[in-house]
Amino acid sequence: MKISIKDCSWIAVWCMLSIFSVFPGTAHAEPFAEEKYSRIMWGYLETLSGFGPRYVGTKGYTQVLELLRRVGAQFADDVLEHPFIVTRHNGEQMRMVNIEFVFNGTAGGRPVLIGAHYDTRPFADQESDPELRKSPIPGVNDGGSGTAVLLGLARYLKEHPVSQPVRLMFFDGEDFGKSGSGEMFLGSNFHANQLEKLPEDQRPKAVLVVDMVGDKDLEIFKETYSMRSGPKLIQRVYDMARRKNFSQFNEKSKYSIQDDHLPFIKFGIPSIVLIDFDYPYWHKISDTLDKCSPESLGIVFSVIAGVLAEW
Numbered sequence: 001m002k003i004s005i006k007d008c009s010w011i012a013v014w015c016m017l018s019i020f021s022v023f024p025g026t027a028h029a030e031p032f033a034e035e036k037y038s039r040i041m042w043g044y045l046e047t048l049s050g051f052g053p054r055y056v057g058t059k060g061y062t063q064v065l066e067l068l069r070r071v072g073a074q075f076a077d078d079v080l081e082h083p084f085i086v087t088r089h090n091g092e093q094m095r096m097v098n099i100e101f102v103f104n105g106t107a108g109g110r111p112v113l114i115g116a117h118y119d120t121r122p123f124a125d126q127e128s129d130p131e132l133r134k135s136p137i138p139g140v141n142d143g144g145s146g147t148a149v150l151l152g153l154a155r156y157l158k159e160h161p162v163s164q165p166v167r168l169m170f171f172d173g174e175d176f177g178k179s180g181s182g183e184m185f186l187g188s189n190f191h192a193n194q195l196e197k198l199p200e201d202q203r204p205k206a207v208l209v210v211d212m213v214g215d216k217d218l219e220i221f222k223e224t225y226s227m228r229s230g231p232k233l234i235q236r237v238y239d240m241a242r243r244k245n246f247s248q249f250n251e252k253s254k255y256s257i258q259d260d261h262l263p264f265i266k267f268g269i270p271s272i273v274l275i276d277f278d279y280p281y282w283h284k285i286s287d288t289l290d291k292c293s294p295e296s297l298g299i300v301f302s303v304i305a306g307v308l309a310e311w
């Protein structure tokens with residue numbers, strides 16, 4: 001339906017507005033207040049930034065888990081915890097946990113999984129100064145922004161239920177180990193292995209991962225593993241961005257990124273990642289709140305919410 005306001009009398013406009021306000025949250029692809037959710041997500045990102053580094057064993061890790069549990073209890077139909085033990089190369093054992101928010105939807109069927117990692121990197125390995133490389137990163141964009149978008153989506157899905165069942169997955173241990181150590185993507189690997197044991201009709205039909213989506217200077221290119229694994233899903237996302245006039249979604253491909261989508265690709269679920277990898281503060285101690293913006297979070301949120309509402 002296309003409405004031209006200038007052809008309507010003010011009475012007709014008033015009637016339409018009244019209809020929307022009388023039946024909130026029931027329309028299928030109802031318009032929503034994007035600014036409101038941008039503000040909410042920015043609030044979450046400020047909170048995460050205030051926690052400092054958030055990897056297993058830190059105070060910030062305990063705090064982010066408390067935040068996830070509290071928001072999940074507030075908005076999700078159910079919250080599931082998936083603890084797992086990681087044995088490191090030196091024999092040390094660590095307990096990590098993925099948190100899952102369940103939204104049942106009204107239509108039933110296989111869910112869509114939207115994922116982000118909530119942990120932050122314990123060392124700033126992209127710093128040129130060897131001393132700085134030992135410091136943990138604040139992880140406001142890398143670890144924080146995806147988490148904030150998922151928390152915003154949790155509130156949105158409570159306030160604007162969609163027919164499509166949705167699982168919001170907060171992965172642990174994405175950024176834990178050194179590159180090539182096999183100690184990265186720990187939470188998503190664990191979850192993919194768990195899902196592989198399920199009958200096919202209980203597995204997610206698609207996986208969409210968000211990571212590093214808060215950059216003020218947002219530009220999201222199509223990621224190449226995603227294009228091969230989930231061409232229809234990525235097109236659905238980019239079509240939605242185009243309809244919303246978000247030029248920050250660039251149709252060109254630029255990078256192949258290893259991220260939490262790969263474990264799901266390996267066992268055949270169409271899976272994509274939305275990531276802005278042109279971020280000079282990646283894995284540096286300068287990955288701080290001032291490099292991010294509420295508008296960028298809002299753009300990515302708005303596209304995903306639009307895709308979910310129309311699924």
Ligand SMILES: [Zn+2]
Binds near residue numbers: 121142175283
């Ligand atoms: Zn990272």
